Amino acid sequence: MLLEVRDLRKVFKGGFVAVDGVSFDLPYGGSLAVVGESGSGKTTCARIVTGLEKATSGTVLVDRGAVQMVFQDPYQSLDRRQTVASCLDEVLAHHTDLPKVKRRSRMGELLELVGLDERHAPVLPRALSGGQRQRVAIARALAANPRLLVLDEAVAALDVSIQAQILNLLVDARAATGIAYLFITHDLSVVRHVCEDVVVMSRGRVVESGKVEQVLSEPAHAYTRKLIASVPRPGWVPARGVSRAG
């Protein structure tokens, strides 16, 4: 296994239990979706996996040097004073043996992969739109050639055509390099498209898990059914009282 998570528990100061006995596995080259309620502990789990947060108890087995993460809010994770070019070059210099000129062309490739180009290279994050920042964060994560990429709502801020380009890119990269994804998202059609397995979280716990096709076509848990019913579609009328905050 590339990643083994066992009985993860996170209690924040004040005694709040954010993650309560979470276990899952991700094989080499696998693609696991984590879906679930807002506040159910998805980001906290991801931060523990990448080593940004310490678990209160439980174990995570993974080679942390081979993990990259794209954050839910890229503005927080990009250095505000660093241009796109210097941000990407720094990662390439650190994680690859490419000489300066090769790094330059690799940077061009990476930008193109995420639908950006040379014009964005000299720019600071604040001069980019939300989706453009998100794509810089994805390019930066890919620059490090990780074995495991943790994506926390990484495609939610993209319009559907650019999202399609990034999803195709993720599918291709996995086929070509065997990179694995831990994919946190609320978009079930994205889950269907990119992931093989899924865990459904609610209030700090895993309430259901299995193959994507199985879980989404025959949801066993009431929360999973509610999740599926909340997906916007033609004729859908949003109603109150369908969810509880976590």
Add this chain to the structure above:
Amino acid sequence: MTLLGLDGLRVEIGGRVILREVTLAVAAGEAVGLVGESGSGKSMTVRSVLRMLPAGSRVTGSITVGGLDVNRLDSAGLRRMRSRDVAMVFQDPRATVNPVRTIGDFLTEVLRDQGISRVEANRRAVALLTDVGVDHVERRMHQRPHELSGGLLQRVVIAAALATEPKLILADEPTTALDVTTQEEVVAILHEQRRKRGTALLFISHDLELAAAVCDRIAVMYAGEIVEILPANRLHEDARHPYTQALLRSRPGAVNPGSRLETIPGTPQSAADAPAGCVFADRCPHAADHCREVRPVLSPVDSGLAACHLLPNGVPHVA
């Protein structure tokens, strides 16, 4: 009656064109969805309404709210508009809420600015948080932003926007950080507020189905322009602009899992580099020579308006 009127709005930042020409009217009580390419200027369009553009921006064309010219407001008028008539919910809640203040302070400040007593402000803040589905409300009031998940913090921001009972809510991807069940709750709350108080809404989203469910009309942006406007309930049937059609086809739900998603060939374009004629001409499968040279204007087609030289007959109708 027009509540928000944008007429020939053009924005340049440091000499670079960001919005080429945006014309859009939102009636009192109406909900308009703004969808389109990342970087096309959706956020800048709504920011210009509150005069919250980056330093060095140059704005031409007119913006009116309730008949008042926004660009002529003095600082008192601007403050009144921002704190009373128009509320804004941003894409990233962490950029909105002061990280060192408590949630309670953030919410009650808005109310106390309107001369409401501390006790009453506190009571209303608690009621608002409960209304938008925040749990453990008393504990949340004393927490700081980093102690809340992205979704919870966005609900706090939405509660703050509702607090002033505005006439217009500008919502920039308000539910992008939320799971779908919470999203359903939040858009239902927005809907309820609109029904109760006749609040108008300008709603940016990348989820076309969501925008269609929440809004009366949909405006589609590409490279600093609105290229199509149509009734939300006709989005799938009547979309006629080649860009709108391409967007609808690239949704992951539009193909079977495992097959390749359709994308738009070429690179996304900013307003600054777009051709002189139609902004979409360089990537349009149907473009003819004069598309690159002559700018098309929004003209009636089917139930809406589209800016395309090839309409009404030239673009195949794909539902």
